Amino acid sequence: MATSLSLTEVAALKAEISSAKKTSMNSVRRLLTLMRETQRKDAQLVSTHGDAFLKSSAIKPVPDEERFLIYEQVAIAACECGDVEVADRCVSRLESRFPGSIRAGRLRGMVEEASGDIDGARATYAKLLQEHPSSQMVLKRMVAIERTAGDLQSAIKALNHFLNHYMADADGWAELADLYLEAGMHKQAAFCLEELILIQPHTFCHHLRLGETLLSYATNLEEKIVAYKHLCTACELCAGAHPRVLWSLLACVSSMASKKAGASSSGRGGATAAMEEIDVNVARLASKQLKKLYAKADPDLAATAQAAVLDMLGDIPDCLDD
Amino acid sequence: MAPPAKALFSRNSNGSDTDDKEFLIPEHMQNNARVVHWIRQYVSIVAGCVAGVLGLTNVVGFLVYPLFQLLAILIILSKTNSNVDKYFMSTANAAFGGFFDGAMTYLLFWTFVYDIAHLF
Amino acid sequence: MAAASTTGASSSSALSNSLTLDPAIRTWVLVPISLAMFLIGVIRHHASRLLATGPRKVELKAVRESQAVMRASRLRMNHAWISREASFRMRRAFFNDKKEGVLQQKVKNNNPQAQMMSDPSMMQDMMMKNMSMIIPQSLTFMWVSFFFSGFVMAKAPFPLTQKFRVMLQRGIDISGSLDVTYVSSLSWYFMNMFGMRGLFTLTLGEGNAIDDTALMQQQMEQAGAGMDKANAFVMERENLELIEARDGMVYEKAEERAAKVLKRALRAR
Incomplete structure (x- = not known):
């Protein structure tokens, strides 16, 4: 170790x-x-x-x-x-x-x-698989070889077959999430990331990635709130020390508050409804923490960062304090 | 197979005090448990030899075992720099868990050395 | 060898204390028995490592079943971390659905005993382990009782009750008057057997093949209830049903906890 x-x-x-x-x-x-x-x-x-x-x-x-x-x-x-x-x-x-x-x-x-020699490799692995049908090692190579060959769909299929049997392999789920994101299938990627969370619930980056993925295909308020909750969890698990988490959180809040946001399915619409659902305090604290982190690590960038935060949250009442 | 690493590994990856949650590394915990077990066995053997050489019998002889086990506990405490929580789940567990693991070994070596030194 | 039965003991008093024994006993009985048992243990350890069969081939379907049980129990443990509606319900359906649920499928009841009969390599493995445990023990027992019987060999420094006399002084003819603590070679054999375990842990490292207690425990477990897949499936199914349709606690209070953590981070330097 x-x-x-x-x-x-x-x-x-x-x-x-x-x-x-x-x-x-x-x-x-x-x-x-x-x-x-x-x-x-x-x-x-x-x-x-x-x-x-x-x-x-x-x-x-x-x-x-x-x-x-x-x-x-x-x-x-x-x-x-x-x-x-x-x-x-x-x-x-x-x-x-x-x-x-x-x-x-x-x-x-x-x-x-x-x-x-991709075909030769495929044949070698197929032969090995015949003798040892349950070997994790060979099944993983089958996935890797499809990825080497650039065939995304076959890689996804092979990895699905592997994970159908070895369901506890965290790395496998992470890899599948990557493949789905590459292929643009966000919903399936979100599913894989949820599996990852079930296996390793205390790792903040899983929550972060899930939140970001959900946010990128969310269309209505409910879905964005799910993303928001996961980003909050990520924030808690990393003790607010990673700028990326804070940025994603602010982006999520900004997206929820945006006037262009689609009406939620229950009929309420618009920015005010969104703001009722969530606690603005969190966004305010996150922006303050961001300011602090930048001031400590990279003061030159602090001004640019501040401008970006203002841009995202400026429309939301009570969100920023100066 | 090689003996376990003699070092004690701290039980969580980040030493920060601000975390509420403690994330334990199971391999480190296992390693620590192994090290403690090893120390106990070793001390039992030494204790047995000492008791045998000194020619102790009966009750006095039985007292030597806990005495040496306490010595082992002191060794462990000093190795952890009195910060037992960092290395083990609980102080009580670290100190007294497996207290009697080495009892049979102690008896064996006590009898062996006693007989060689005093009986013949 | 030390086949002489009564040359050893020369008592200086009628009763117990201060028997002096011939030093020849020490060199030719005490030490050899211990040494022999230690060496036999080492040989057993190395022999079992050499003869160990490689990893058994597992059926892919069996892997899926056991992993499914683990996944279901993980879902039960960690369901609080993911959202209720889509995620948990969907996964519960995946496991419990009447027609297609993974946990609903009939599973071959893999009783380890049945498995033992059918799978030759596992049977062989079990036999090897048993043989390697029983044969050296019984051989050593016979060797000790044949060659080293009929004389006092050692004195136990701790007190023993009279009940032990029968067991520990077997073969010694001076009965009744000799202190129970003077024991025969057979008892030394038993003492070695129990005490050597610690020594083996030190010299041979963890996972040595001598740890009989672990092996015996394993055998007892197998004789009892094996990993009964059908039961496990039913249990997990029912457990999943029991989880209420309510947002997990972690999920619900995520905002408050984030706020708390951020406040603390802002306060720290």
């Missing part, structure tokens, strides 16, 4: 390795271990230096367990930055040591993807 101690060590090692003329193999090995533990990624660094490490004599005393983990790590990094030759070499080594292993098979598929 990523404790702050190990993160600082990672940063220090990275700086040392990138700047040194002759890199120390011990540092490289230590960095690779730390990156595995803390799950930090830096594809180019791992690929180049990892490859050098594997070729050097420093690989000999490394115990088997660690050695093959390093092979896997370097292979994945090489695939990510396109060093196909490096990746191929690592994966062949793994395949010869672990024949028939599903982990090695997935890596082989990734190498094929990286080298552009």
